[in-house]
Amino acid sequence: MIRQPAILKNVKYQLETIPVYDAWASDATCPLCTLMDAAEHRHVNYYLGNSVMNPETRVLVNETGFCSRHFPMMREAGYAHHLGLVGHTHLQTVRGKMAGKLKSLSRRASAKAAVEFSSAVRSQAVECLICRSMERDLKRYSYTAVMMYGNEDEFRGLFEESPGPCLIHAADLADMAVETLKKNEMQYFLAALAGHLDSALEELEADVLRFTQKFDTQNDGMEWGNSRDAHARTVQALSGRVVRLKD
Numbered sequence: 286m287i288r289q290p291a292i293l294k295n296v297k298y299q300l301e302t303i304p305v306y307d308a309w310a311s312d313a314t315c316p317l318c319t320l321m322d323a324a325e326h327r328h329v330n331y332y333l334g335n336s337v338m339n340p341e342t343r344v345l346v347n348e349t350g351f352c353s354r355h356f357p358m359m360r361e362a363g364y365a366h367h368l369g370l371v372g373h374t375h376l377q378t379v380r381g382k383m384a385g386k387l388k389s390l391s392r393r394a395s396a397k398a399a400v401e402f403s404s405a406v407r408s409q410a411v412e413c414l415i416c417r418s419m420e421r422d423l424k425r426y427s428y429t430a431v432m433m434y435g436n437e438d439e440f441r442g443l444f445e446e447s448p449g450p451c452l453i454h455a456a457d458l459a460d461m462a463v464e465t466l467k468k469n470e471m472q473y474f475l476a477a478l479a480g481h482l483d484s485a486l487e488e489l490e491a492d493v494l495r496f497t498q499k500f501d502t503q504n505d506g507m508e509w510g511n512s513r514d515a516h517a518r519t520v521q522a523l524s525g526r527v528v529r530l531k532d
């Protein structure tokens with residue numbers, strides 16, 4: 286049974302106790318990578334679902350759109366009709382924004398016009414509703430993990446046993462501890478996080494070295510140990526994204 290942590294002053298984020306606990310209780314390479322992977326798929330499906338018919342959401346989609354990671358993921362999700370509807374009105378909006386830049390590029394054909402055009406294209410391409418939603422999810426999950434670490438013995442045990450978090454999500458947890466914890470709680474969490482991460486990464490480095498050594502026939506007799514998927518776990522530890530572990 287998970288106790289709800291005591292309500293603290295100035296709570297900025299909503300607690301997501303159950304999914305965060307479950308992620309750390311699983312054998313995830315990084316619990317936050319797993320939570321964010323699920324969140325990402327949820328948002329991709331949301332923007333292809335009935336939200337397409339919601340005028341307010343549609344205005345947001347038309348104006349902001351999706352980044353070069355998430356728009357292709359929407360294509361792969363397979364809701365062709367809804368993708369076409371979203372794509373059509375978003376393209377209309379983007380064309381409207383680019384019209385002046387294209388006209389000036391054509392008329393002036395100058396270096397300045399080219400810079401104005403390319404920076405407008407690039408700033409549009411990095412805007413993304415799914416990234417924005419995921420940033421909010423990550424704040425809530427990180428906040429919950431940091432709170433539970435201080436309040437739940439059971440969660441603290443799971444945290445210490447987990448091979449995660451990955452390096453990227455450890456940075457998010459460190460930032461969250463600084464943002465939301467009192468000084469002595471923050472120091473306790475940061476020192477524990479650093480110690481845990483240091484030994485987890487040391488172990489990963491030994492595993493991935495063993496993985497490379499197994500390609501040498503001289504080492505045929507050597508045990509794989511925990512190194513069969515160490516190449517994949519190294520990618521995840523350094524990238525902050527769930528990767529396929531099995532070849």
Ligand SMILES: [Zn+2]
Nearest residue numbers: 315318451454
């Ligand atoms: Zn991670």
Ligand SMILES: [Zn+2]
Nearest residue numbers: 352355413416
């Ligand atoms: Zn995105």
